[in-house]
Amino acid sequence: MYRVCHQEEKHANQYLPLFCFRSYNVSLSHNKIPDELCQLSSKLAAPAMQPGEKFRPEAAIVNYFGQGDMLGGHLDDMEKDWSKPIVSMSLGCKAIFLIGGKSREQMPLAMFLRSGDVILMEGAARECFHGVPRIFTDKEHAEISELESSFSSGEGDSSLLEYIRVSRVNINIRQVF
Numbered sequence: 001m002y003r004v005c006h007q008e009e010k011h012a013n014q015y016l017p018l019f020c021f022r023s024y025n026v027s028l029s030h031n032k033i034p035d036e037l038c039q040l041s042s043k044l045a046a047p048a049m050q051p052g053e054k055f056r057p058e059a060a061i062v063n064y065f066g067q068g069d070m071l072g073g074h075l076d077d078m079e080k081d082w083s084k085p086i087v088s089m090s091l092g093c094k095a096i097f098l099i100g101g102k103s104r105e106q107m108p109l110a111m112f113l114r115s116g117d118v119i120l121m122e123g124a125a126r127e128c129f130h131g132v133p134r135i136f137t138d139k140e141h142a143e144i145s146e147l148e149s150s151f152s153s154g155e156g157d158s159s160l161l162e163y164i165r166v167s168r169v170n171i172n173i174r175q176v177f
């Protein structure tokens with residue numbers, strides 16, 4: 001349902017170096033968003049909705065980051081109604097998230113995103129360039145000990161734990177149409 005292609009450096013600037021172009025195409029094969037994820041994202045989106053309005057989780061985009069991966073500066077501008085929020089959840093290794101302004105020229109703010117953090121992109125932030133220039137996969141800086149202990153206390157698959165120790169997964173849920 002979702003297509004991503006990276007365009008080259010002509011869009012680059014010093015802070016948000018790469019540019020992504022994405023579009024929605026419902027005729028492409030896609031999976032249903034799991035009910036639990038729909039319910040969770042609707043709850044998390046609620047503070048950004050108008051009274052009486054309900055968030056419709058219509059797309060779930062999953063970004064996988066391995067060592068050295070980044071997501072270039074971009075606007076999420078393919079959704080019909082920008083007054084609807086994007087719920088963005090981080091799992092795994094800590095990352096730097098940059099959020100700038102409505103143009104690429106504006107100096108971005110930097111913040112860490114750790115496993116379990118949720119960003120609600122709404123209002124003015126919904127129209128701002130943002131990106132993920134760096135993730136931290138080394139033991140000292142990844143800050144995933146809580147996630148590691150939740151894995152080791154359950155029956156979880158150890159290959160998942162090995163994966164997430166050196167990776168970051170971002171899931172962002174959107175109302176698109």
Ligand SMILES: O=C(O)CCC(=O)C(=O)O
Binds near residue numbers: 076088113131170172
């Ligand atoms: O990985 C993140 O935290 C941000 C993801 C994002 O901005 C996107 O998928 O459009």
Ligand SMILES: [Mn+2]
Binds near residue numbers: 074075076130
């Ligand atoms: Mn985005």
